[in-house]
Amino acid sequence: MPLDQVRTLLAVVDEGTFDAAAAALHVTPSAVSQRIKALEQSTGRVLLLRTKPVRLTESGEVVVRLARQLAQLEHDARRELGLAHEGEPATLPIAVNADSLATWFLPALTRVPAELRVCFELRREDQDHTTTLLREGVVMAAVTSSPDPVQGCSVTALGRxxxxxxxxxxxxxxxxxxxxxxxxxxxxxxxxxxxxxxxxxxxxxxxxxxxxxxxxxxxxxxxxxxxxxxxxxxxxxxxxxxxxxxxxxxxxxxxxxxxxxDVPLYWQQWKLHSPALAATAEAVAAVAGEALEPF
Amino acid sequence: MPLDQVRTLLAVVDEGTFDAAAAALHVTPSAVSQRIKALEQSTGRVLLLRTKPVRLTESGEVVVRLARQLAQLEHDARRELGLAHEGEPATLPIAVNADSLATWFLPALTRVPAELRVCFELRREDQDHTTTLLREGVVMAAVTSSPDPVQGCSVTALGRxxxxxxxxxxxxxxxxxxxxxxxxxxxxxxxxxxxxxxxxxxxxxxxxxxxxxxxxxxxxxxxxxxxxxxxxxxxxxxxxxxxxxxxxxxxxxxxxxxxxxDVPLYWQQWKLHSPALAATAEAVAAVAGEALEPF
CATH class of the missing domain: 3.40.190.10 (Periplasmic binding protein-like II)
Structure with missing residues (x-):
């Protein structure tokens, strides 16, 4: 799979429209459209529904998940090689329920070492619906009420x-x-x-x-x-x-x-060896252990 | 337009699916489906897209808005006639931006006299997008950043x-x-x-x-x-x-x-003579006058 096309798909999904993705990537909308079409031809699948905002097909979800994992791995490798510079923070999209966000979750994030330069992109979502965002590849980790792992994810019990x-x-x-x-x-x-x-x-x-x-x-x-x-x-x-x-x-x-x-809460995250994700999971588990009721 | 069919459409939109609407109305899903079909035949328009959750067509938005106004007027009339009893509160769906909800908006709602027995159904929405909910008939009033009235609505400047x-x-x-x-x-x-x-x-x-x-x-x-x-x-x-x-x-x-x-905020509401809506608008304007910067 050509990586520039995979990245373009990710931009379209994150920005919501072909025009916005084109602006973010500094290319023309027709270049964006051509790359998506080429990716659909090479995979033999329709990846995007052309709604406003665009919506992923099931095949599209698989490719987007791959794209996010690639981006994270590439970022980590560049950091280890000393190639990452100021303008390239790692973005960690996480889904979290409103009550966790209002109580114990932010103190957990502040424990993640600033040296990792990780940017948290939080999505506020009902704890029963965060697994959908994981499955769709929209987020890399989630605070969820479901103990059943989404395919490709690991689960840790946080507390009640x-x-x-x-x-x-x-x-x-x-x-x-x-x-x-x-x-x-x-x-x-x-x-x-x-x-x-x-x-x-x-x-x-x-x-x-x-x-x-x-x-x-x-x-x-x-x-x-x-x-x-x-x-x-x-x-x-x-x-x-x-x-x-x-x-x-x-x-x-x-x-x-x-x-x-009591509402049980679990941490689900993609199985991915990433220092930023690991440090975040560790901080979340530690603060949840103090703030929530034990199982 | 047969009012039971109009009410059924409203239930489907509020509950999101035919099955959930059927449960709320205590009828079978096929009865719900038949009523919607009959309403579409008599109006000669497609009113609902059968997605999950369902989505309204433009014609559907017109009918839903009518349905909500009818429900409000009927409720007010029953109250004036002394027919409304305990189980029948008036529901006032209102869209409000997150920062207003976190600061000045709730104190305003507590000023609405409890005798009116109004239930607030708040929707948290970006102030640039609340007008969409008004136009779609999802809410009867909104705190919005747009001074341009949605068709059928009046506008009051609240402050900045x-x-x-x-x-x-x-x-x-x-x-x-x-x-x-x-x-x-x-x-x-x-x-x-x-x-x-x-x-x-x-x-x-x-x-x-x-x-x-x-x-x-x-x-x-x-x-x-x-x-x-x-x-x-x-x-x-x-x-x-x-x-x-x-x-x-x-x-x-x-x-x-x-x-x-400074972000300018306006109150937009349907032009509807309803005591509950009028009392809410008055309380919102009063508290906004104290909490926001003047224009």
């Missing part, structure tokens, strides 16, 4: 992220005159987005089968979610790391001291 | 969100031995995601045309972005509301006291 049911004292005074279990169907609840079923799972466990109430606010940001619960807009399952200081100060009330919801 | 170039003292000691202008091409920078060009715009203004450096971290969360800058991973443009307390405490250093970047 604990969520506790909490609300503001004003919310409790206004809406709850008994245990949450009796009122859960009619009181307002805060959920992250339409894919977030933590609150419903908790409600079903509490009531033997009924969902949380229909009066629900969707707040798709970890800190926004916490702010909404603190402001009394609804009850919600709050990561215990964020909840604890507020529970101590009285800004939040624990609604059920005996029940928490 | 101010961003200041900042970094941690450790970053400054390690990377900057002179003004940012001279070093900007080679020092690490934090950007939100690939669509975020604030840092590059600032760099081009400072250097007459050159972008920020290639050593860049993508951190797609407002608080994560701030954490990354505080941790010294790079410099970045931080909303002044988030920057100010850290500048006072010494956690951040202002890199150029004379230059800030």
């Amino acid at each position: 992220m604990r969520y506790v049911p909490a609300a503001s004292p004003e919310f409790v005074a206004r809406w709850l005159d008994g245990p949450l279990r009796q009122a859960i169907g009619r009181v307002p609840v805060v959920v992250f987005d339409r894919r977030d079923d933590l609150q419903d799972r908790f409600a079903r466990r509490l009531t033997r089968g009924r969902d949380a109430g229909r009066l629900r606010h969707h707040v798709p940001s970890s800190e926004g979610f916490l702010d909404a619960v603190l402001a009394g807009m609804g009850w919600g399952l709050v990561p215990s790391a964020q909840a604890e200081p507020r529970l101590r100060e009285g800004g939040l009330v624990l609604l059920d001291p005996r029940r928490a919801v | 969100m101010r961003y200041v170039p900042a970094a941690s003292p450790e970053f400054v000691a390690r990377w900057l031995d002179g003004p940012l202008r001279q070093a900007i091409g080679r020092v690490p920078v934090v950007v939100f995601d690939r669509r975020d060009d604030l840092q590059d715009r600032f760099a081009r203004r400072l250097t007459r045309g050159r972008d920020a450096g290639r050593l860049r971290h993508h951190v797609p969360s407002s608080e994560g972005f701030l954490d990354a800058v505080l941790a010294g991973m790079g410099w970045g443009l931080v909303p002044s509301a988030q920057a100010e307390p850290r500048l006072r405490e010494g956690g951040l250093v202002l890199l150029d006291p004379r230059r800030a970047v």
Whole structure:
């Protein structure tokens, strides 16, 4: 496979359109188009759907994954040979769920030695959907809820992220005159987005089968979610790391001291011998060991 | 147009697939499919692309917008007639950019009287892309950077969100031995995601045309972005509301006291006489007036 064509495919996928890839590579859009066509002819497969933004076919995903691994290996080799210069940082695309990003994940990244000159390209994604990004070759590693390795990836257990049911004292005074279990169907609840079923799972466990109430606010940001619960807009399952200081100060009330919801988190990464990736995995495992509940 | 079919279309769009819509409506997937087909036959238009998740055609967008307006009007009428009961909150889908969501937007929503029983369904979206969601009928209102009204919408100027170039003292000691202008091409920078060009715009203004450096971290969360800058991973443009307390405490250093970047924000909403929407618009305008820079 001609490497300039493989690199061009990668640029089209990263930039989203042929025109943007052409601008990034300093060539004409028709040169980009010709290289992709040539690559499709030599592999005998359609690699890209010409949508806006472009989308990869299954064959395209295989080639893009190869392209990213090649780029990483080339970068590492140049560094070992002393050929890498200032303008050539290694880019590490990683998918991470919003709550990890808001709590323990960034402190982990700051432990990666700056000498490695690694650039983190984080993608915020639901922990149930990060494996898709791994499979598509969009990211090289992911914090995911799935222990089943994506083909070509290794898996490490990080720990369990604990969520506790909490609300503001004003919310409790206004809406709850008994245990949450009796009122859960009619009181307002805060959920992250339409894919977030933590609150419903908790409600079903509490009531033997009924969902949380229909009066629900969707707040798709970890800190926004916490702010909404603190402001009394609804009850919600709050990561215990964020909840604890507020529970101590009285800004939040624990609604059920005996029940928490634990979400297991795993680190999946491509099997690739890369110093940048290895250093990142090590830092992530170390900080997760301190911040998460053990398995 | 038969309203049960219009409602079914809305459910398919909201849930993403025919199967999920069927589950939400408590009917069979084939009933959902038949209603959509019947609606397409009576309107003489293809309304949905059968992708996963489904996508609306332009004609489909018109019908979905109608469906949402109908639902809102019906809800308001039932409320005025005293017919609405506990289980029927009004849902207000609103698109909002991440930085507004992390700073001034939630305090605005808490000012909407609880008696209105409105559920906020927030969508976090880049301020340049929120108008697309309005046009597609996905949201009824949006915080957007565009002053040009989407067809059928009204526009109110909210104010300008101010961003200041900042970094941690450790970053400054390690990377900057002179003004940012001279070093900007080679020092690490934090950007939100690939669509975020604030840092590059600032760099081009400072250097007459050159972008920020290639050593860049993508951190797609407002608080994560701030954490990354505080941790010294790079410099970045931080909303002044988030920057100010850290500048006072010494956690951040202002890199150029004379230059800030202002992003104008507008409120766009459907022209619809709805008490819930009107109360929200009023609260948003009031809090924006306190939190943002005036035009």
